[in-house]
Amino acid sequence: MVEEEGRIIAVAEDHLWLQTTQKSSCDSCRGRNVCGQRLLQNLNESHGLLKVPLDGRAQRDFKLQDRVSIGIEESTLVRASAIAYLIPLLMLIVLAYVGQQLGGEGLSILGAVLGLLLGSLWGRYRLAAADCQSRYQPRLLQ
Known part of the structure; x- marks a missing residue:
């Protein structure tokens, strides 16, 4: 399973809206502290919005700005x-x-x-x- 973490930006009756940050391989590289590519990656960091169904879970269990794990x-x-x-x-x-x-x-x-x-x-x-x-x-x- 591919997993990602997202931050809740909206809670609806049957789904959540999450904001995720797309990561590059720079996060796992040993030379990330001295590499110019990482600086460029940080400048161009993009955020994605995802609609994730609650799958029968209670809406009240989720609050804005909470971090949740999602997977596919x-x-x-x-x-x-x-x-x-x-x-x-x-x-x-x-x-x-x-x-x-x-x-x-x-x-x-x-x-x-x-x-x-x-x-x-x-x-x-x-x-x-x-x-x-x-x-x-x-x-x-x-």
Whole structure:
């Protein structure tokens, strides 16, 4: 399970809004105290907002600014990554090849763009489908 810690910024009836900080590999490096890359990473630190379902837990158990642990299964993360990245890339390659076979460079470029667009739209539709939304959401661990 991939785990992360987040800070509660809002509590709703059936979910929490968490703010997480994206970390880089600098946090585990021995040379982090003398490296210029870490300074750049600290300047560009980004924060993500996540909607996490309460899964039947009481709303009153959570307060603003509390820190909670969330997690998602590795297999779920790999599946979502394949849908979001691998499928559009494969469609780009296949339609570029088809375009090349049908009419040369111009159709190959058009096929590549069309493949990327169609693959991205399909992935977006698939990940947004009602049956998938709960599967790809992080869960409260504590």
